[in-house]
Amino acid sequence: MLHEDIVLLKKAFQSSLAVVKGDALCVCVLKRKFAHSWRVLQNGQAIMKANIPELDTQPVLKKQCEQALLLHDIGRFEETVQAYQDKAMQAWGKKYDHGTLGGLILAQLPAYNDKKVVLAVRHHGHMIEDFYNDPEYLALPDSERKKAEMMVKLVRDSDKLDLYYLQREEDNIESDPFFCSLPEDLKHARISPEVWEQFVAGQTIKHNTIRSLSDRILGCISWQFDFNYALTVKLYHEKGYHDMLLELLSKYCPDKMILEKIK
Numbered sequence: 001m002l003h004e005d006i007v008l009l010k011k012a013f014q015s016s017l018a019v020v021k022g023d024a025l026c027v028c029v030l031k032r033k034f035a036h037s038w039r040v041l042q043n044g045q046a047i048m049k050a051n052i053p054e055l056d057t058q059p060v061l062k063k064q065c066e067q068a069l070l071l072h073d074i075g076r077f078e079e080t081v082q083a084y085q086d087k088a089m090q091a092w093g094k095k096y097d098h099g100t101l102g103g104l105i106l107a108q109l110p111a112y113n114d115k116k117v118v119l120a121v122r123h124h125g126h127m128i129e130d131f132y133n134d135p136e137y138l139a140l141p142d143s144e145r146k147k148a149e150m151m152v153k154l155v156r157d158s159d160k161l162d163l164y165y166l167q168r169e170e171d172n173i174e175s176d177p178f179f180c181s182l183p184e185d186l187k188h189a190r191i192s193p194e195v196w197e198q199f200v201a202g203q204t205i206k207h208n209t210i211r212s213l214s215d216r217i218l219g220c221i222s223w224q225f226d227f228n229y230a231l232t233v234k235l236y237h238e239k240g241y242h243d244m245l246l247e248l249l250s251k252y253c254p255d256k257m258i259l260e261k262i263k
Contacts, residue, residue, distance in 0.1 A: 002063065002067075004111065005066070005067055005070055005071065006070075008071065008074070008109075009034070009037060009070055009071060012074050012077040012078075012105075013030060013033075013034045013077055015077075016077035016078070016080060016081050017030055019084065019085075020080065020081060020084045023084055026080050026083075029080050032166075033073050033076040036162055036166070037070055037071070037072070038070070039162045039165065040069050040070070040072060040073075040155070040158045040161075040162050041066060041069045041070045041158075043157070043158035043161045043162055044065065044155065044158035045069075046231060047154060047157060047229050047231050047232065048062065050229075050230070050231040051231055052150065052229075061147060064114055065151055065154055067117055068117045068120040068121055068151055068154075068155050069154070069158055071102065071112065071117075071121060072121050072155050072159060073098065073102065074102045074105055074121070075097075075098035075099060075101030075102030075103070075104075075121070076098045078098075078101050078102075079096040079097075079101055082096055083096060099121060099122050099123060099124055099125045099126060100122055102121040103119070103121050103122030106118050115136055115137075115140060115144070115148065116140075116144065116147055116148040118136070119134060119136060119137055119148050120148070120151040120152040120155045121155070122134070124152065124156050124159055125156075125159070127204065127206065128156075128204075128226060131149075153228035153229070154228075156226060156228065157227060157228050160226070160227075161232060164220075164236065164241040164244075165239075165241075167241075167244065167245075168239075168240070168241065173213075173217060174248075186211065187212070187213045187252060188252055188254060189211070189212035189213070189214060189254075190212070190255050190258075191214045191218055191253060192209065192210075192212060194209045195209055195210065195211075195215045195218060195219070196218075196258070198222070199262075202225050204219075204222050204226045205218060205219040205222045207219070213252045214249060214252050214253040217245055217248055218262070220245055221242070221245050221246075221249070221262065224236060224242075246259070246262065249262070
């Protein structure tokens with residue numbers, strides 16, 4: 001990990017903090033995302049050591065992976081500033097695409113504008129099909145495509161592991177704006193048919209199909225269909241993330257038969 005990478009992350013964090021310093025919610029979001037970035041890097045380093053040992057003989061590619069891991073959410077800082085200035089924090093995470101913002105930021109910096117790094121940051125939170133259909137990915141030579149695919153999968157797995165960690169440690173499914181803004185009937189509504197069809201088909205549930213809290217929780221469970229590395233699967237179960245989500249779903253989902261099928 002280069003000193004310059006750390007400096008860039010801190011600069012993005014501190015400059016955003018200076019803009020929103022009077023807003024407690026924005027400050028909280030920025031601090032959470034700064035800490036999250038470090039944990040995602042640590043998750044990725046563990047996965048590389050366990051499941052991608054060949055990177056030890058490819059120092060340039062390994063460094064690029066670490067850059068993509070540490071800076072995957074650099075667009076979150078700009079996103080939070082934009083939401084603050086637009087007085088639209090309720091739309092945070094919806095109105096602005098932090099992956100696209102992050103890709104744009106890195107694409108303008110010569111030390112970070114390698115297509116693989118930009119693609120990994122751009123698509124770490126998108127449906128994987130968006131990555132495979134990206135013209136910049138399709139334009140890469142075959143050897144570079146394979147590296148780009150490895151990198152984006154590494155970032156996606158590492159990010160998901162920490163999002164599960166946050167859900168467990170901070171109860172953030174029940175305290176996030178999505179939950180708080182839901183009418184009571186949707187907090188305890190059945191899983192939507194469209195969402196259930198995706199889950200049964202082994203698909204990661206699309207954000208725009210989520211209607212109820214049960215949909216949201218099942219969406220988090222469905223992330224496992226997008227796991228790419230053995231250590232990710234191992235940690236997901238060892239750390240109790242699957243059991244945590246099932247327990248939360250049983251609290252809000254009225255359809256006990258569906259719960260049994262998921263288990």
